[in-house]
Amino acid sequence: MASTDRRAAVGAASSGAGEYLVADWVRVRAESFGLLFYDTRSTRLTFVRSGDSLVPPPFVAARRVLGVRASGENAPPALSRLLENLVARGLIIGAENDS
């Protein structure tokens, strides 16, 4: 329940700019250090020290948007670099927000 509330708040904070979708072949969950990604194609794990700046979508959903606490021009450089790194690894995909 707590994570649902948190996700709603994050969703509002990140609207307006481009958003990031978790790749179809990837699962991700929250851990104390940040996010833990699992690539179903290789069964490899990626540990990401993101604190609470990134919030995972539900495990199974039609469109899984990664919650970003500060995005676009408001994103700290380190967070932008982290997102670029995750895109480069094929774990998330950048998408234009059509809302």
Next chain:
Amino acid sequence: MPRTTLSSTPLRAPVNVTWEVTKACNLRCGHCLSAGVGAPGRGELDLAQCRALLDELARMQVFQVNFGGGEPFLRADFLDILGEARLRGITSCVSTNGTVVDEILVEELLRLAPVYLQVSLDGARRKTNDLIRGPGTYDRILAGIETLASHGYPDLSLNMVVTRLNVGEVAEFDQLAKRYGAKTRLSRFRPSGAGCASWEDYRLTRDQLVELADYLGAHPEILTGDSFFALTPAGRRTLGLNMCGAAKMTCAVAPDGSVYPCAFLCDAAFCAGNVTAAPLSAIFGSSPVFARFRQLSVQSCRACDRFSDCHGGCPAVAWFLNKSLDQPDPECLRRVVPAKEVA
């Protein structure tokens, strides 16, 4: 992106769960990690209980279930279980002896894709495999593999438990797997289940351990999971975990729902609870047995220069040989080879 340090951070749920869905098996392998396989066990979880466990695994956001047994495909509702796991977004890996694989089963598995299939074969040669898995099994297993290969099954690996009898065939085994478009997986022989009785006959000699470590070091493409993390050179260990994941990254569920720290420690001394009596999340989070594993530290290894690479190795091997968890892995390279010879 930091990985090695974060991987030792306590997780709120396992990454994967080994689930032995039945004790039923049509083979009697000399090294089987499970004890007493043959007929289905008493009190095995029924399909409704399996669905409830899958619901719990999904709530916990467990990424992967490694299904085993016994022979999981001997369970009449096993394809239903795989389908239910898929619906919940859980990745399935199945360890099978391959003898019941036929055209119909392969088509069903392709419909449920991805299902990572690991077929056990304990030698590149008929004589070697049949000594371990039983007379006539090599041909039956190969028939299953050929059926999978003829359908272009995409997620196939051939697994060999490395013993004194087959260690000389590792390269040949790798070639055989390639011939079928499969990956090679090597697993460590541990003295659990039926392996307790065959330990002295099957365990690797000192020279074989060194040769295997060298081979794995030179062949990073061979899958080993965490089997050899304590035994192999530093370069190889970076491919997987550098510490025992029992009760931290993984845990095991027995056919009757009993929960253990890992599939190699399904011993009454380590039963942490039962999923029919308590949610797996509660067992994983608050079991004293699991808490003990998370605090486990092999003091006698702390001074070793390889401690950060293996943290004392596999506690299951130490337990079954010495009835103590606080013992170094008996097959650690540093224990069998002088320091100057170890990479």
